[in-house]
Amino acid sequence: MDAALAHSFTISPESSRLKPGELSTGTTIMAVPFEGGVVLGADSRVSTGTYIANRTSDKIAQLSEKIFCCRSGSAADTQALTDYVRFYLQQWEVETGRDATVKVAAHLMRKICYQNKDNLSAGVIVGGWDEVDGGSVYNIPLGGTMIKMNCAIGGSGSTYIYGLTDALYKPNMTKAETVAMVKKSISHAMARDGSSGGIIRTCIVEKSGVEREYIPGNQLPYGP
Amino acid sequence: MSRDSNYDHHISIFSPNGRLYQVEYAFKAAASASGLTSVACRGSDTCAMVTQKKVPERLIDPSSVSNVYTIIPSIGCLMTGHSPDCKALVSRMRYEANDFQYKYGYPIPVGSLAQRIADIAQVNTQKASFRPLACTAMLVSVDDEKGPSLYKVDPAGHFLPFKATASGAKEQEATNYFEKKVGDLSGYNADETVRCAIMCLGSVLGSDFRGSEIEVCTVEKGGKFKKLSEEETERHLNDIAEMDA
Numbered sequence: 001m002d003a004a005l006a007h008s009f010t011i012s013p014e015s016s017r018l019k020p021g022e023l024s025t026g027t028t029i030m031a032v033p034f035e036g037g038v039v040l041g042a043d044s045r046v047s048t049g050t051y052i053a054n055r056t057s058d059k060i061a062q063l064s065e066k067i068f069c070c071r072s073g074s075a076a077d078t079q080a081l082t083d084y085v086r087f088y089l090q091q092w093e094v095e096t097g098r099d100a101t102v103k104v105a106a107h108l109m110r111k112i113c114y115q116n117k118d119n120l121s122a123g124v125i126v127g128g129w130d131e132v133d134g135g136s137v138y139n140i141p142l143g144g145t146m147i148k149m150n151c152a153i154g155g156s157g158s159t160y161i162y163g164l165t166d167a168l169y170k171p172n173m174t175k176a177e178t179v180a181m182v183k184k185s186i187s188h189a190m191a192r193d194g195s196s197g198g199i200i201r202t203c204i205v206e207k208s209g210v211e212r213e214y215i216p217g218n219q220l221p222y223g224p
Numbered sequence: 225m226s227r228d229s230n231y232d233h234h235i236s237i238f239s240p241n242g243r244l245y246q247v248e249y250a251f252k253a254a255a256s257a258s259g260l261t262s263v264a265c266r267g268s269d270t271c272a273m274v275t276q277k278k279v280p281e282r283l284i285d286p287s288s289v290s291n292v293y294t295i296i297p298s299i300g301c302l303m304t305g306h307s308p309d310c311k312a313l314v315s316r317m318r319y320e321a322n323d324f325q326y327k328y329g330y331p332i333p334v335g336s337l338a339q340r341i342a343d344i345a346q347v348n349t350q351k352a353s354f355r356p357l358a359c360t361a362m363l364v365s366v367d368d369e370k371g372p373s374l375y376k377v378d379p380a381g382h383f384l385p386f387k388a389t390a391s392g393a394k395e396q397e398a399t400n401y402f403e404k405k406v407g408d409l410s411g412y413n414a415d416e417t418v419r420c421a422i423m424c425l426g427s428v429l430g431s432d433f434r435g436s437e438i439e440v441c442t443v444e445k446g447g448k449f450k451k452l453s454e455e456e457t458e459r460h461l462n463d464i465a466e467m468d469a
Binding site: 083084087090091093094095097 | 294295296297318322325326
């Protein structure tokens with residue numbers, strides 16, 4: 001534990017709970033719903049202490065056809081979590097004959113996070129589109145609370161952009177405005193947080209489908 | 225003497241002439257419990273299954289009556305037999321399929337699922353405390369490596385891949401019908417495969433159907449297993465009627 005503390009430069013609670021040498025997605029993640037869909041965004045840096053193990057990782061994992069989750073904290077823990085939620089969500093879809101809803105996916109994620117809170121170091125944001133609620137976003141930070149939000153941010157880099165997102169967010173933004181806001185906010189976080197960097201990956205989920213894009217590190221809206 | 229006590233009729237132990245009566249009774253139960261017949265066949269890139277839909281009482285909600293189940297999105301099954309046993313077997317299949325996918329990271333191939341279920345069915349034929357399940361399962365999928373695949377698993381624990389098969393009350397007549405068509409089957413496209421299955425059931429039961437009297441389900445290459453709606457079924461029935469006219 002001490003070795004991890006010595007190496008970490010951030011004040012995020014996540015990095016202090018990781019075991020020495022464990023991979024951290026010390027990170028910036030974000031998800032914002034808009035009319036008819038959701039925009040999810042994340043940086044791409046995975047670090048072990050000061051070494052960047054992967055500078056182009058994909059922190060937006062797919063839980064079902066139109067539901068995704070942004071992962072932060074321990075890379076191993078969040079991968080295990082998404083494996084479990086996919087497992088249960090697929091069974092739910094088959095048994096009910098319906099497409100998965102974001103509420104059910106978030107509920108499953110939160111149940112597992114809460115029941116294993118002593119052994120996990122994971123903060124996730126579940127976002128997606130479903131027939132019942134349209135675009136919705138649920139933030140599930142460390143410990144396993146679940147909060148439905150209009151603009152969810154998470155990860156070590158999020159601490160630097162609380163003020164910015166409060167200022168930029170307006171209700172009823174269009175898809176383009178939401179995408180621009182997400183990209184700008186994550187760029188600002190990447191500029192100040194040592195554990196966030198690389199490229200910005202975005203995922204736009206709507207009734208018509210899913211679009212995944214990325215912005216290379218030298219074309220960020222704000223930076224370096 | 226065991227001949228006198230007839231225990232071999234009551235539990236799954238061998239009779240003096242080497243038969244397992246309980247397993248044979250399970251077959252009879254599966255075939256005649258519901259009185260329905262189901263047929264299935266595979267074409268060049270599609271598998272189709274058709275069964276009769278009979279609502280046992282007028283007060284039952286017809287939308288809830290179905291023998292077609294999805295196991296995982298790419299594998300479907302048609303159950304024939306004693307309805308609670310069918311549901312129990314479907315639950316077990318879903319558990320096994322999802323457990324495989326969780327452990328190994330990819331969807332279970334239909335042949336492996338059939339094998340697993342057959343092995344579980346066989347255990348029931350060797351336990352004194354469990355009876356065999358009175359149901360026959362027909363599993364379909366379009367496998368990545370083997371193409372369209374159809375498997376039948378019976379109460380004894382046999383499982384075999386088939387080009388076309390049937391189960392239920394008129395199993396023998398349906399199988400005879402398919403034997404005449406087996407040469408052409410491998411060339412049939414999606415529509416032709418579905419129609420072949422519907423025509424088989426029609427000729428065996430000696431009647432024309434309406435869309436609400438049969439359940440038709442298919443799985444196509446790269447696609448999910450799906451049950452056809454009444455409109456889609458009617459379209460096939462109309463095409464068949466036009467072909468004959």
